[in-house]
Structure formats: C-alpha cells, structure tokens
Amino acid sequence: MAEMYIRIAEEENEEPMEIPSEDDGTVLLSTVAAQFPGACGLRYRSPVSQCMRGVRLVDGILHAPENGWGNLVYVVNYPKGRKMDEIDASSATKIKRGDQKTSDLIVLGLPWKTSEQDLKDYFSTFGEVIMVQVKRDVKTGNSKGFGFVRFTEWESQGKVISQRHMIDGRWCDCKLPNSKQGPDEPMRSRKVFVGRCTEDMTADELRQFFMQFGEVTDVFIPKPFRAFAFVTFADDQVAASLCGEDLIIKGISVHISNAEPKHNNTRQMMERAGRFGNGVCISSVFGKYFQRDLSRHVCLGVGMGEKGFWGQKK
DNA sequence: GTTGAGCGTT
Numbered sequence: 001m002a003e004m005y006i007r008i009a010e011e012e013n014e015e016p017m018e019i020p021s022e023d024d025g026t027v028l029l030s031t032v033a034a035q036f037p038g039a040c041g042l043r044y045r046s047p048v049s050q051c052m053r054g055v056r057l058v059d060g061i062l063h064a065p066e067n068g069w070g071n072l073v074y075v076v077n078y079p080k081g082r083k084m085d086e087i088d089a090s091s092a093t094k095i096k097r098g099d100q101k102t103s104d105l106i107v108l109g110l111p112w113k114t115s116e117q118d119l120k121d122y123f124s125t126f127g128e129v130i131m132v133q134v135k136r137d138v139k140t141g142n143s144k145g146f147g148f149v150r151f152t153e154w155e156s157q158g159k160v161i162s163q164r165h166m167i168d169g170r171w172c173d174c175k176l177p178n179s180k181q182g183p184d185e186p187m188r189s190r191k192v193f194v195g196r197c198t199e200d201m202t203a204d205e206l207r208q209f210f211m212q213f214g215e216v217t218d219v220f221i222p223k224p225f226r227a228f229a230f231v232t233f234a235d236d237q238v239a240a241s242l243c244g245e246d247l248i249i250k251g252i253s254v255h256i257s258n259a260e261p262k263h264n265n266t267r268q269m270m271e272r273a274g275r276f277g278n279g280v281c282i283s284s285v286f287g288k289y290f291q292r293d294l295s296r297h298v299c300l301g302v303g304m305g306e307k308g309f310w311g312q313k314k
Numbered sequence: 315g316t317t318g319a320g321c322g323t324t
Contacts, residue, residue, distance in 0.1 A: 108320065109319085109320090177321055178322095
C-alpha cells in the first residue's frame, strides 16, 4: 500500500486536516500528535452502526479499520483528565479498572525445554493471552524453569490461578508474582521508572508507546544497557496514574514505578549513606544516581561482579 | 552438556 492521506479533525464537525500514512498503510500516533499535540488515539463514526469506534493502536501505531481508512473523518482522542477535569470521574474509572484488571502471572516449574510458543499454545485454551515470557540465562539462553503469562480476561486469570497445570509433562503452578504484592506509594513526579526494558527498545519506541497516556517530554535510556528507562510526562497526574502498572511493550511486560524509589532496601540505604557492607566508604557529595553508578563500579572492583551481568567481566 | 525451589537485570 502506498502512502496516502487520512482526514483528521479535533471534533466531528470541524474542518479536517489531512495527515500522511506510512508506506504500509498504518499511521503513526506521533504523526497525528505533531498536528494535534497531546493526542492519544483516533476514533470514527461507523457508517454502518452509526456508533463511534476506536482505531486500533498498538505500540504507537494506528491501524486502519477493516476496509481501510477510506474517506471518513477521524476524530482525535485526548488522554482522560484533559477533557474530564472532575477528580470524581477519573478516580471512579480508576477503581472500576483496578478491580478486574489482569496481572502478569508467574509460571513455576516449567520443563527446561518449554518455549514461549509452547506456553502460549497451552494457556490459550483458557482465554486470550496477551503476553508470555520464559526467563532464560542471558549467556546460555537456557530456560530458568519459570516464566510469565498475562490474559486479557480476568476470568481466565482466575481459572488459571485456581488449578495446577500439566505443561510438557510437568506439573506447574501459576501465582501472582511477589513483585506484584503491596501497592506502590503515591508519587508527585512527572517522571516514571520503566523497569524490565529489553535492549531492543529504543527511546523513540518508548516515546511512541507512552504518548498514548499523555504528552511525553523526555525519554532517557542509560547507556550501557541497564534494563530500565525513565519516561517524563508533561503532566504529573499521568505519571502517577501509570505508577504500579505492568504494561506490554513489544510483547514484553515492563513495570512502571516511582522514578525515585523509597528507601526500603538495606543495600540502597547503605549506598545512600556512602558505606558498603565490605567496609568501603565513598564520599556522599555525589548525586544519588551517580552514586549508584559508582557503587556498581566499586562493587565490581571488589569482587561482587562475579555474575558479570553488567558486561564488565572479561 | 548438570538442576527443580523460586520471583521479572533500579
């Protein structure tokens, strides 16, 4: 499909603007947002049902309806809270969503040979699966014998948790992961921490993805790769609303939390105090993040880097 | 090239 233009307007009866599609017929949310800042999606009125329909949005890419974009006028969606100012309304939807929202489930006891496709095939018998992962040794690629799965339907999740599973000849258990227990403390920052990133996620892709929630002002990915990123929004309420969520980017479940985590970890507290378990002291004049980086360096130097996770060991 | 309770590279 060649590049074409689709018609987009702020409101249904307003003068539309023509926006270019990509070569494959999709439209980037960023292209829309370039003309309609803060846009998070598109909708249109179905000529058949006369109802408003949402345009499918996956990882920042808008996909044409079944019969193509056609000559319809698409209407811009903005993040909730921008139009709906009442706190009651937003907190009501939050509670409603939070109640039956599915979580990643940990799958324990997997056979070493079980692949992600195997997991998907097995769990699809319980309902639509939106994410599967087998945790592997980074170096060897061998399975660690556990993984994660997420369903779209709450009912599927309930059924799966309530029973044992025979997968490739072994009994496996599915549970809510420990990392999921206990709610995150509230936050007043415009910046969120995005954990469990993979190395192939680019800053551009993260921006594309997160702009569906609100205007993104910055994306920071530490180099070398550290499996996390920081995303800053224009609006701190958007950041706060995402805190504690597990979002799926390119099939991977990433975890959103406070950009500046609470001091509840002994290691972190000692680092902050400038003292290490092995007695090495450093000055506390460094900034928090730099200090954390420095601590990694020091730790590697005194023999705590045996696993070589950070690629320093030769 | 091994293994079998656990918890996802701040």
